[in-house]
Amino acid sequence: MDFARYVDARRAEIEQALAAALPAPPACPRVVADAMRYSLSAGGKRLRPILCLASADAVGGPRALAMPAACAIELIHTYSLIHDDLPAMDNDTMRRGRPTLHVVAGEAIAILAGDGLLTEAFRLMARLPESADPAIAARKLRAIQVVAEAAGAAGMVGGQALDIAGGASADDPLDDAGGQLRALHSRKTGALIRAAATAGAVMAGADAPAVGGIDAAAAEFGLAFQIVDDVLDIEGAPATLGKTAGKDAASGKRTYASLYGIEGARCMAADCLERAERTLRSAGLADSALMDIGRWIVNRSN
């Protein structure tokens, strides 16, 4: 299997499903419909939804069952970027090479568009796929729980709150600085990546050992993702990243790169990948697009 073609094919399916996922005028006022679409259509890698579908593929389940969860997770990822970019938060004016939503639509509409995307995510997961099968209903409820737990106050929202509240600034005492960083990022970025893979497996009807293996491997993917993000913040060119490079260093934020050096951080990411592969191999799931996504996360340049 050619992984690049796999990614392109999944991405095309996802773009199509995302385009149909949101309410439109006249049911939805144009001002908020346009704002949600502006941010959702800004591109991005669609890493999380592709991961969700690849996870369903890895366990041999029907990929279509995982598509609503895949889209929901991208809606949630998009809302989190909109809110994180707000002046009261990270105050970013560029994202994916375009002005951020609050710059073009104002803060109030940006807050509301984020709220709308988050809410639509759960509506989508509860609604689709349409099915009277009790087994599918049970999977949907479980997937909603997985996603909500990852996105909520104990997950992504909690991670951003720790970040804002200065839970891992370079001025913290250095004892267990790595542990603090991990506590922050396992929530802020790791939880949703992990939920993407887990929800895909759940929707595809995977048994408990497979779900557990995928969950553990995806936790490694999530950690590797953040480590590589920190490295790219230093090494990357703004044109490739589509956002301001060097921002973390400039703000004195503690990162994996600042704590362990670029080489050390790269080694950590490689270790994550190795652990993930071992986990997936023992679950019989290593020869999969899922594992290729782990390699993509570590070797990407944006």
Place this chain on the structure above:
Amino acid sequence: MDFARYVDARRAEIEQALAAALPAPPACPRVVADAMRYSLSAGGKRLRPILCLASADAVGGPRALAMPAACAIELIHTYSLIHDDLPAMDNDTMRRGRPTLHVVAGEAIAILAGDGLLTEAFRLMARLPESADPAIAARKLRAIQVVAEAAGAAGMVGGQALDIAGGASADDPLDDAGGQLRALHSRKTGALIRAAATAGAVMAGADAPAVGGIDAAAAEFGLAFQIVDDVLDIEGAPATLGKTAGKDAASGKRTYASLYGIEGARCMAADCLERAERTLRSAGLADSALMDIGRWIVNRSN
């Protein structure tokens, strides 16, 4: 049945369930756990969750099945107040007689606490009540859809966006100003009130005619609620309201009171109540706490 005692009993049950509904440290970082609880515990009438439980009672279903939806709707109501109060939105500094969350915790944490409450609402509805009964699973998925649709971009979020974007200012051309006001408020306040009643009936296992009747009656309750809100904004004393009175008039916002006068608005609210009673009566549901809640909405002083 003594309605005041009914309300007190339901409110006590709801407070107990709400106190257990949110994640706590160490799973959830303290900064966001405290912020969510600050706003959730600020009191308020608990109108929406009581309405949800009364709806379950009206159709004779087990009230306990509706409790998670009742709590979820109060979490969503609370998040919407936090976000609406933000400087970028209505810029309110007092709410329920206390400083608003962004005043005490900062804007970033207020945004995140709102995001957290919204996310936890769906986690709660997907998780509880625990049951392996396929019928219950189907009800939960339906209730999640009802609530998400009411809270989302076509509902409450869309209504607030219309309000922010000036969809109903006193400077608009006057043709069909009442229609515009209704389009705004049926979303901004009406949708969640309606969803509270509908979700309660759905969770209690009501049949389609009962759900339809309750939905229609609750739409009247929602409209009456907003009309009375507008009247109280002019007539009410700040100490009773727990928020700044006269704010709508001062900001030149078009309201039911400004459009139809206080007496006219009061008549409209009474008409809503009459239509709701007729609807509930033909569904055999008029002799219920549900109908008493309609009377409470119209006759309240805060």
